[in-house]
Amino acid sequence: MTISIWRYSHFALAISSFVFILLATLTGIILAFEPISNQLKPYAVSNTGTVNVAETLTVLQNEYDEVVSLEVDSNNFVKASVFSLEGDSETFYLDPKTGKKIGDIEKKAPIFEFATNLHRSLFLKSTGRFLVGLFSFLLFLISVTGIQLILKRQGGIKKFFSKVVKENILQYYHVVLGRWFLIPIVIITLTGVYLSLEKFNLLPSSQLKHEALEHNTSKKQAVNDFEIFNTTNLDHLISLEFPFSEDEEDYFILKTKSGEFYVNQYTGDVLSKAKTPMVSKLSYWSVILHTGQGTIIWSIVLLLSCFAILFFMYSGFAMSLKRLGERSKLKNKFNKNAAEYVILIGTETGHTNKFAHQFYNALLKAGKSVYVSTLNQYSNYKNAKQIIVFTSTYGEGEAPTSAKQFKKLLRSVKQEQTIDFSVVGFGSLMYPEYCKYAVEVDDFLEKQYNFKRSLPIFKINNQSFEAFKTWVNQWNEVNQLQLIIEPPKSNVKLKTLKDFKVIRRTELNRDETFVIQLKPHKKMKFQSGDLIGFYPKEDGVERLYSIGKIDGDIILSIKKYEFGICSSWLSQLQTSETIKAKVKRNLDFHFPTYTKEVIMIANGTGIAPFLGMINQNHLNVKTHLFWGGRTKQSLEIYQNYIEKALETEALNSVNVAYSQEQDNKIYVQDIIKEHSVFIANALKNEAVIMICGSIAMQNRVLEMLDQITIEKLKQPLHKFENNEQILMDCY
Numbered sequence: 001m002t003i004s005i006w007r008y009s010h011f012a013l014a015i016s017s018f019v020f021i022l023l024a025t026l027t028g029i030i031l032a033f034e035p036i037s038n039q040l041k042p043y044a045v046s047n048t049g050t051v052n053v054a055e056t057l058t059v060l061q062n063e064y065d066e067v068v069s070l071e072v073d074s075n076n077f078v079k080a081s082v083f084s085l086e087g088d089s090e091t092f093y094l095d096p097k098t099g100k101k102i103g104d105i106e107k108k109a110p111i112f113e114f115a116t117n118l119h120r121s122l123f124l125k126s127t128g129r130f131l132v133g134l135f136s137f138l139l140f141l142i143s144v145t146g147i148q149l150i151l152k153r154q155g156g157i158k159k160f161f162s163k164v165v166k167e168n169i170l171q172y173y174h175v176v177l178g179r180w181f182l183i184p185i186v187i188i189t190l191t192g193v194y195l196s197l198e199k200f201n202l203l204p205s206s207q208l209k210h211e212a213l214e215h216n217t218s219k220k221q222a223v224n225d226f227e228i229f230n231t232t233n234l235d236h237l238i239s240l241e242f243p244f245s246e247d248e249e250d251y252f253i254l255k256t257k258s259g260e261f262y263v264n265q266y267t268g269d270v271l272s273k274a275k276t277p278m279v280s281k282l283s284y285w286s287v288i289l290h291t292g293q294g295t296i297i298w299s300i301v302l303l304l305s306c307f308a309i310l311f312f313m314y315s316g317f318a319m320s321l322k323r324l325g326e327r328s329k330l331k332n333k334f335n336k337n338a339a340e341y342v343i344l345i346g347t348e349t350g351h352t353n354k355f356a357h358q359f360y361n362a363l364l365k366a367g368k369s370v371y372v373s374t375l376n377q378y379s380n381y382k383n384a385k386q387i388i389v390f391t392s393t394y395g396e397g398e399a400p401t402s403a404k405q406f407k408k409l410l411r412s413v414k415q416e417q418t419i420d421f422s423v424v425g426f427g428s429l430m431y432p433e434y435c436k437y438a439v440e441v442d443d444f445l446e447k448q449y450n451f452k453r454s455l456p457i458f459k460i461n462n463q464s465f466e467a468f469k470t471w472v473n474q475w476n477e478v479n480q481l482q483l484i485i486e487p488p489k490s491n492v493k494l495k496t497l498k499d500f501k502v503i504r505r506t507e508l509n510r511d512e513t514f515v516i517q518l519k520p521h522k523k524m525k526f527q528s529g530d531l532i533g534f535y536p537k538e539d540g541v542e543r544l545y546s547i548g549k550i551d552g553d554i555i556l557s558i559k560k561y562e563f564g565i566c567s568s569w570l571s572q573l574q575t576s577e578t579i580k581a582k583v584k585r586n587l588d589f590h591f592p593t594y595t596k597e598v599i600m601i602a603n604g605t606g607i608a609p610f611l612g613m614i615n616q617n618h619l620n621v622k623t624h625l626f627w628g629g630r631t632k633q634s635l636e637i638y639q640n641y642i643e644k645a646l647e648t649e650a651l652n653s654v655n656v657a658y659s660q661e662q663d664n665k666i667y668v669q670d671i672i673k674e675h676s677v678f679i680a681n682a683l684k685n686e687a688v689i690m691i692c693g694s695i696a697m698q699n700r701v702l703e704m705l706d707q708i709t710i711e712k713l714k715q716p717l718h719k720f721e722n723n724e725q726i727l728m729d730c731y
């Protein structure tokens with residue numbers, strides 16, 4: 001079954017049962033506190049496994065005139081009904097070792113009473129009970145489809161717990177929490193269904209069947225010498241009823257987790273026994289697993305599962321709304337036969353739409369006639385001069401849902417005129433078949449006799465906006481246009497920005513690059529590899545830079561662009577000036593303290609977070625830096641930091657590639673190639689490679705690393721990526 005069928009089922013089930021599941025979850029949260037509060041009461045005794053029935057009877061008979069019954073409930077409370085020496089009847093919780101009363105029997109608190117009724121039957125009696133059972137079953141189906149979606153996303157059961165690709169924060173935690181909580185949720189729902197079936201008598205009979213036992217009539221003996229009472233510990237006991245009268249025909253009724261026994265009141269012989277039927281055992285476990293009675297740990301798991309369900313509801317609906325919003329946002333201004341430019345989209349979950357729509361808007365703004373559609377709607381475009389395909393890859397290198405029909409259509413629909421084409425692939429390096437479907441589309445189009453490739457296929461990892469901008473620039477150059485792609489508007493509230501004082505700013509070097517050091521006005525938690533966001537007054541658009549942390553200050557390196565609003569503003573800042581910015585956590589790009597060796601690869605300003613990391617490498621994790629710049633002078637602004645780190649052995653080696661110091665251009669991927677044996681050995685020994693800098697450099701370096709791991713280690717690079725040995729932050 002394809003992934004989209006699972007996704008639609010997951011979504012449809014969630015929509016249809018939303019209100020009921022919400023009610024059951026909210027009441028479930030309240031009810032999870034009941035067993036927790038019970039277990040904190042003094043009569044929740046923990047020693048029932050070490051005391052037997054005979055011992056408790058002995059102490060009870062010493063204290064009271066007559067014992068009527070002894071009971072251990074599912075909270076592990078030991079309860080006795082007795083007649084006191086004064087002849088009064090009493091029922092209370094007791095300490096099974098001493099027989100002493102430790103509390104009166106308590107009624108269920110009204111809040112738990114209310115929540116239980118609402119949770120079980122929505123105050124609708126049998127109809128409510130039926131609905132709750134039904135929606136419990138639907139939640140079970142939602143969980144099963146959810147597990148199936150995770151299996152598809154992760155690429156099978158073996159990779160179930162491997163790294164999750166972070167597309168956005170809600171999707172990430174929907175999957176990560178899903179992996180941990182789907183199993184408890186399946187247990188909660190199945191036990192809920194079981195208990196409902198029991199209430200409607202839809203389960204096989206659970207009546208006990210007694211069989212009389214042969215016994216040699218033994219001698220009379222004291223109750224506390226009865227063998228069966230001495231071999232039954234209280235953790236196994238459900239109840240013991242004393243004989244009604246002293247008549248020989250009356251007997252003890254002993255109920256344990258394994259069965260029911262009639263015991264002669266004078267000799268202790270077991271007269272008859274009945275095994276607990278499977279249906280009752282399952283009921284017992286369903287109650288324990290569904291309610292958490294008697295165990296704090298499971299009650300906490302149930303409580304957390306309820307919170308997780310609330311989060312799944314919120315994140316699931318938020319993601320679906322966003323997806324639907326992306327789909328319906330665009331209305332074509334030109335019809336398919338009038339447009340010069342045709343954009344075709346292949347998408348599974350809608351992320352690619354956002355990029356295609358930005359490109360569409362930019363073309364319209366530039367006065368071009370443009371038509372956008374999906375690959376599945378491929379058709380004749382009478383006036384088209386150029387087709388631009390934006391497509392993701394799904395499953396294991398397969399076409400996404402909105403592109404499944406494209407291959408077939410391409411064979412039957414012929415264009416009459418010559419058409420230029422370019423393909424942009426959206427994918428993730430975490431998958432072995434990176435952008436495979438986009439590569440296939442690129443090949444198919446090339447094979448069409450009147451299609452001409454205008455740009456080589458461009459692959460975009462994890463929906464990087466910066467990479468997209470790089471492609472738009474290349475496309476602009478080839479098409480001699482100046483399309484402007486608006487970066488996503490930031491939703492940061494300006495009030496939440498913090499103050500930073502400029503401590504130092506170097507002059508611009510020959511590459512128009514500088515280093516700036518900022519001190520937060522107030523103490524602030526951050527790490528090298530985190531990001532700092534600036535929001536220039538002119539456009540309020542967020543610009544993020546990777547930062548290094550040195551002595552509590554932030555250092556970052558910036559290249560000034562001629563028309564760059566933010567970089568020009570930052571390049572003019574004076575020492576002691578105060579600016580506003582926001583530091584954002586970037587957990588995936590922190591110095592890995594869990595490894596013995598780190599290889600840092602950067603070009604240009606991408607070195608900044610690494611300068612901070614080596615400054616803080618107090619444990620002297622073996623660290624190597626590979627850096628690429630234009631000239632020797634390019635390195636000068638970072639020289640001090642590097643020399644200091646080499647002296648303290650926080651940095652073990654530095655390898656630099658200059659692209660303009662000699663006749664032949666040397667780039668960082670070239671020096672990596674020279675050190676391929678070293679790199680392969682390090683990866684084999686679980687070293688971590690960190691990459692920071694431009695997208696173009698990232699792509700070249702990844703190609704080189706892939707070549708190295710395939711040649712030297714016989715494994716593709718994505719294996720190491722999935723093992724969290726490749727960390728990247730490129731722009």
Ligand SMILES: Cc1cc2nc3c(=O)[nH]c(=O)nc-3n(C[C@H](O)[C@H](O)[C@H](O)COP(=O)(O)O)c2cc1C
Nearest residue numbers: 153347348349350351352392397427428431434435
């Ligand atoms: C279940 C699943 C399978 C995926 N398989 C691949 C794959 O084989 N190759 C790849 O490059 N990316 C793969 N991806 C990543 C997506 O192509 C990437 O996140 C893309 O940006 C999603 O765009 P869309 O929402 O428009 O479909 C996969 C993602 C998921 C969730």
